[in-house]
Amino acid sequence: MKAVMYLRKSRMEELSNEEETLERHKKSLTEFAKTNKISIIKIYEEVVSGDTLYSRPQMLQLLADVEANKYDAVLCMDIDRLGRSSMSDQGVILETLKQNDTKIITPRKFYDLNNDIDETYSEFESFMARQELKIIKRRLHTGIKRTIKDGGYIANAPYGYDKIYKDKIPTLAINEDEAVFVRMIFDMYVNQGIGSLTIAETLNSLGARPRRSDKFGRTSIVAILKNQVYIGKIVWDKKKHIKKGTKNNTKHITIYNKPEQWTVVDGLHEPIIDKELFESAQEILKNRYHPPYYKGTVENPLAGLVKCGNCGRTMQRQYMHRGERGEWETILCMNKGCIPSAKLAYVEESILHFLYDEMNNIAVELKTEQRPKKDITLLEAALDATEKEISTAKQQRSRLHDLLEQGVYDIPTFTERSKALEEKLATLQEQATAQHDAIKKAQGTNKLKMYKKIKSVLQAYETADAQKRNMMLKSIIREIVYKKEQKSKPHDFALSISFKDL
Template sequence: MPYCLYLRKSRADAEAEARGEGETLARHEKTLLELSRRLHLEISEIYREIVSGETIAARPVMQRLLAEVGRGVWDGVLVMEVERLARGDTIDQGIVAQTFKLSGTKIITPMKTYDPNNEYDEEYFEFGLFMSRREYKTINRRLQRGRIASVMEGKYNGSKPPYGYRRVKIENGRGYTLQPDEEQAPVVKLIFSLYAYGEKRADGGMDETGISKIASKLNSLGIPTAKGCVWTASSIQTMLRNPVYIGKVRWNARPVRKKIENGEMVKTRPRAKPEDWILKDGLHPALIDNKTWETVQRRLKENPSRPCPREYETQNPLAGLVVCGICGRKMVRRPQKGAAATLMCPAPACRNISCRLDCAEDRILLALRGWLSGYQLPYEAASRQTPQSEWKKQALAKMIRKQRELIKQQERIYEFFEKGVYTTPIFQERLKRNLEQLEYTEKTITQIQAEIQALKPERNKEILPKTDPVFARYEYGTPAEKNALLKSVLKKVIYTKAVRTHRNGAPDGFELILFPRLQKGHTDNG
């Protein structure tokens, strides 16, 4: 049987590349190919992993390799060192060791060949995985201590600077600090001034300005966020609470928390209480004076966000599931007096048109039933046909058509600007919207293409999600129960509606792209 190569870039490799030591994967590939020629091994495939994930769940290439090793596809795997295979917890290490042992697949490194059927090699391999995990924890503790020491010295540790600043290297020293951005800094001062003191009226008086009004004002002035998007109330509120603008640096404001969802470990970053922060004077200059800062904080306390009561029940069966096809935000439920609730994008300037929530819910269930019916074919027919692949190909074709339309639209925008039909502000606004949609469409195309590539028809019988109980229980469930049932079989749904329907017309007119949650053990992420 053939052999394969597994190449993975670690944090130490990235640091070595920064020192000019060359591209890691290329060097490792050359070394392992020379080893294979020396040992007269036939290399049929090379796996490259750029993601530096702590767990197997965060490494899709490793998942695919393990699935093939488990099926006995490979006689051996060439890798630079066993630590490249697993550096996660004992569960991940056990999965790797057990998979190679049961399939009898060898692990070949430049230093040693590990035969899982050899008792001593097995013991040495497991010891190597244990030591790699211990080394990982030691490195992680050292990094955390270094970050905290850096904060205590007033340095900025974030990878991205807050709005209003630029991240710069400290001269004649290690670490980074912040410098005011010439274009963004005045916007920060305007936001704090409007919220603290209000906006001046024509008669000389001052009108109080709320957070939503500030967001609308910035959008009307055509001022973009750091990412080139529109301003929202939540982004303004986050800025008003950030002490970086009075010359402080903080750490541990949003610590990483791990939890299990649907049998998988996921990482979240909840907001910590201010008393849990590490807050120190920074090396960077302040943009806001203390008087304005204290006025803003007092107003925020007087107008706190409405807390969710513990007895609050979810009213939206699609909560956290439907994603806007234009800006990528999660769609939300908007209740209406005397009318059906609608599904809408929360971004004020987003052009995605809302629809009735019950219509979107019905269409999702209909599409899910149609997708499932393809899997309920006889197994012999399923081995010849690939309903999931066909479904994804249709979704890919739609996104490619949308990409072509956006490219043609971009050409027309340039043409109208050259002819003088568009003024410079209109040209910039329309081009920015076009580029945002084009970027999102291209990312979706790449994701669907990867899922089509990974989908294997012979796995149809194994990857069928447990959708039958969903349909049996859905009709009688509460909105919260319906939401949990849908999330058990769907990862997300992309919603797009570009044309507004007439008042008495059909209440749909939108497009949905579903991403089913397949059973564990399949390498597909869609």
């Protein structure tokens, strides 16, 4: 009998090491197969939850192989290891095995799904497994609620804290290496009146790094400013996640709850920020919000700048409303279905990061090129001579056609001399381009002018309104081409930014 082994860690074993669990099961099933003379030709291992069939790649591959009639049986620790999710998911698994006459073997029982008694028994066990899963979920949910009400923190530790346990309850301990930057963020924002983008760039220049990205940005700074964990609070039930499985993929839908539905309790952890400073930050954040209606002035800082990478149309600002999730600004191509949209704040932040990087690169180039300015008289004379040669060559090219028409040149002679002349012209034009570049490099004025212009824009940007921001960006940027793939993540877009010739 050709059989495969399917291993999956159950929810009851989530606190144990999955490798140890699967290895223990593998050893038990291997011994069982040896004793019963069952030939194991492949092993499928899975450590994901059994909630949704279509989020389990190994099971999907197993079912595909079963449909190809590769195996006679599936060996597993218990029938609920195959899955105990919805009735429809379990029906797919059992029906696939039945139609292809593939047996289920466990150390406790042999199942032939084409036998009425075995099929009924397997369906009954699957039903009991689903009921057990519901009970486990309720217990887990109750345990989480209890931990939250006791002041425990069960999510990933936020920036400025480390995860610890106190009397077996998960909580947080201050990470002083990061907490110093958290205090700096609130002090700069509230007491010094510095904007979130400038704060982000300051932290990046000081070597601070967030937990899940390469550098701080405006959105990560604002998220820290809004997080009540820094005043010793635990906030839960802000949102809930729903998984919807299809045959092709599993969609994760997030629903944002209203503030009155949140659970807010005092945490066991020590605060990093005092309450008065935190509330001052919230007031500033609230007052900097721009309401979604036209005021007679430009409200989009990127107006007229961003072009769709697919159709070339100018992209527009639009407010999105998703029920209880509230509103936010997006940058959108008005050609319906042309390209996925992105949050305007993400695109704006990416542009500003690009400008900061470009300014710093120019500063490095200027520093390495600091030397007495060259006399460009000879360079200009050489360029003038080259341009005269180009003009003469073009006149010669024109006379070639006259000589051909007059019969002075035959066609082979005309072709030969025309080719030589075109090659000479191409060489001269390349030479002129190189001479132009040499003059610009010797002058060094363009880079310095660009550096000063970008720096002035970035210094004034944070405190400017949308209309002034738009004017400042247009003073240095000619065009921004936006590209984004379908079904990509919110931050996964590409910008191609071209500067004006200053």
